[in-house]
Amino acid sequence: xxxxxxxxxxxxxxxxxxxxxxxxxxxxxxxxxxxxxxxxxxxxxxxxxxxxxxxxxxxxxxxxxxxxxxxxxxxxxxxxxxxxxxxxxxxxxxxxxxxxxxxxxxxxxxxxxxxxxxxxxxxxxxxxxxxxxxxxxxxx
Amino acid sequence: xxxxxxxxxxxxxxxxxxxxxxxxxxxxxxxxxxxxxxxxxxxxxxxxxxxxxxxxxxxxxxxxxxxxxxxxxxxxxxxxxxxxxxxxxxxxxxxxxxxxxxxxxxxxxxxxxxxxxxxxxxxxxxxxxxxxxxxxxxxxxxxxxxxxxxxx
Numbered sequence: 513x514x515x516x517x518x519x520x521x522x523x524x525x526x527x528x529x530x531x532x533x534x535x536x537x538x539x540x541x542x543x544x545x546x547x548x549x550x551x552x553x554x555x556x557x558x559x560x561x562x563x564x565x566x567x568x569x570x571x572x573x574x575x576x577x578x579x580x581x582x583x584x585x586x587x588x589x590x591x592x593x594x595x596x597x598x599x600x601x602x603x604x605x606x607x608x609x610x611x612x613x614x615x616x617x618x619x620x621x622x623x624x625x626x627x628x629x630x631x632x633x634x635x636x637x638x639x640x641x642x643x644x645x646x647x648x649x650x651x652x
Numbered sequence: 653x654x655x656x657x658x659x660x661x662x663x664x665x666x667x668x669x670x671x672x673x674x675x676x677x678x679x680x681x682x683x684x685x686x687x688x689x690x691x692x693x694x695x696x697x698x699x700x701x702x703x704x705x706x707x708x709x710x711x712x713x714x715x716x717x718x719x720x721x722x723x724x725x726x727x728x729x730x731x732x733x734x735x736x737x738x739x740x741x742x743x744x745x746x747x748x749x750x751x752x753x754x755x756x757x758x759x760x761x762x763x764x765x766x767x768x769x770x771x772x773x774x775x776x777x778x779x780x781x782x783x784x785x786x787x788x789x790x791x792x793x794x795x796x797x798x799x800x801x802x803x804x
Contacts, residue, residue, distance in 0.1 A: 540684075573734040589700075
């Protein structure tokens with residue numbers, strides 16, 4: 513597999529590439545609904561969300577998590593991710609701009625592989641965390 | 653809703669997930685990922701030995717899951733939040749693989765929430781095996797039913 517990072521050169525505190533998602537929009541949620549099969553109407557049906565007392569549609573948490581996962585595949589290579597765990601802290605709304613980033617917190621050997629572990633987050637334009645996570649990626 | 657602990661351990665009917673290139677690149681585009689490995693089979697073959705899948709791609713399993721594959725609590729769809737999602741990968745997954753997933757309810761519990769009132773949590777674990785019978789991944793999801801509407 514095409515690992516992009518070398519175990520020996522990675523240090524605790526290193527950062528992953530930052531991924532910026534400009535201008536989140538309703539078509540992102542519709543496209544993700546089609547791509548993923550997640551047709552929970554909270555994410556595209558304005559009539560439905562208003563009836564439920566919510567001002568407007570908001571992103572599928574897994575859409576935002578998917579955007580965040582790019583930090584890992586850009587950093588370590590596609591196919592190198594061993595663990596990707598996310599917690600959804602706050603909704604992502606149309607018009608938001610998201611910053612996805614990660615930081616190395618540890619290194620270890622697991623199942624004969626040299627693995628880098630770390631933390632991840634997605635923050636919106638107000639600096640509020642929308643997704644928090646942890647990861648493990650295999651090195652080259 | 654009163655919680656029903658008896659559903660813990662309940663498993664759904666196994667379901668089949670063919671890993672198709674069209675869905676993989678559609679998914680990559682949806683998460684705004686321009687990584688050429690998802691779009692250029694020659695390059696992917698050279699670099700990875702096949703077209704890999706984005707880390708959250710297994711979420712598309714819902715396409716292939718009938719209701720009998722999805723053990724669930726009777727949550728009110730207007731009050732559901734996806735609380736957590738956890739993917740663990742044991743072996744690579746490539747386009748062309750045919751996975752079999754089995755979903756089971758790993759836990760159900762209640763917590764007092766803040767704004768949303770009392771919250772009910774359901775943790776579902778899906779184990780994926782490939783066509784060789786090897787376990788390739790676990791996907792663990794936590795759904796939360798809040799006491800009131802979620803976005804207000």
